[in-house]
Amino acid sequence: MSVSPVYTAFATATGGRDGKATIQGSDLVIDLDPPKEMGGKGEGNNPEQLFAAGYAACYIGAMKFATSQNDQLAKVPNDVSVAAEVGIGPRDEGGFGLVVTLKVALPGLSPEEAQAVADAGHKICPYSNAVRGNVVVTTELV
Known part of the structure; x- marks a missing residue:
């Protein structure tokens, strides 16, 4: 399989499922937190x-x-x-x-x-x- 990308997205996560994620070129910062069903507080996104x-x-x-x-x-x-x-x-x-x-x-x-x-x-x-x-x-x- 061969793919010739016309666009590539860049994101960085720190801290894992209970950390943060950022999108390069954007002000978007996503607070990550596992859902309650997986032992988290469910206060962020996953x-x-x-x-x-x-x-x-x-x-x-x-x-x-x-x-x-x-x-x-x-x-x-x-x-x-x-x-x-x-x-x-x-x-x-x-x-x-x-x-x-x-x-x-x-x-x-x-x-x-x-x-x-x-x-x-x-x-x-x-x-x-x-x-x-x-x-x-x-x-x-x-």
């Missing part, structure tokens, strides 16, 4: 939340790109939304793993049109491509 936000936004972009490249696909409506749920937990094989559910709303599209757009998005989305074969991703049309 990597799974950040991954969920990134995946949801990127997946919408991928669906839009897919429909711009294929006239057979219905166009993505302006009020499209994706709610991403990212779960973390121990794996049977050891270590930890993720599970993802993407709840995709494509108002105005028939179920068949929406499914075709959702499927096309997964073929293009770099997050989908990165996790394929390693993370169970479920897509629900809502």
Whole structure:
């Protein structure tokens, strides 16, 4: 597999799950804290939340790109939304793993049109491509 990056993001984390993360070129500083379910106070954000936000936004972009490249696909409506749920937990094989559910709303599209757009998005989305074969991703049309 070969990738020719047209953009590279830079972020730095300090302190781990109970530290801080910064985005280079931005004033954004993210206070990190594990969720209560993982022994934290739940007072900050966590990597799974950040991954969920990134995946949801990127997946919408991928669906839009897919429909711009294929006239057979219905166009993505302006009020499209994706709610991403990212779960973390121990794996049977050891270590930890993720599970993802993407709840995709494509108002105005028939179920068949929406499914075709959702499927096309997964073929293009770099997050989908990165996790394929390693993370169970479920897509629900809502």
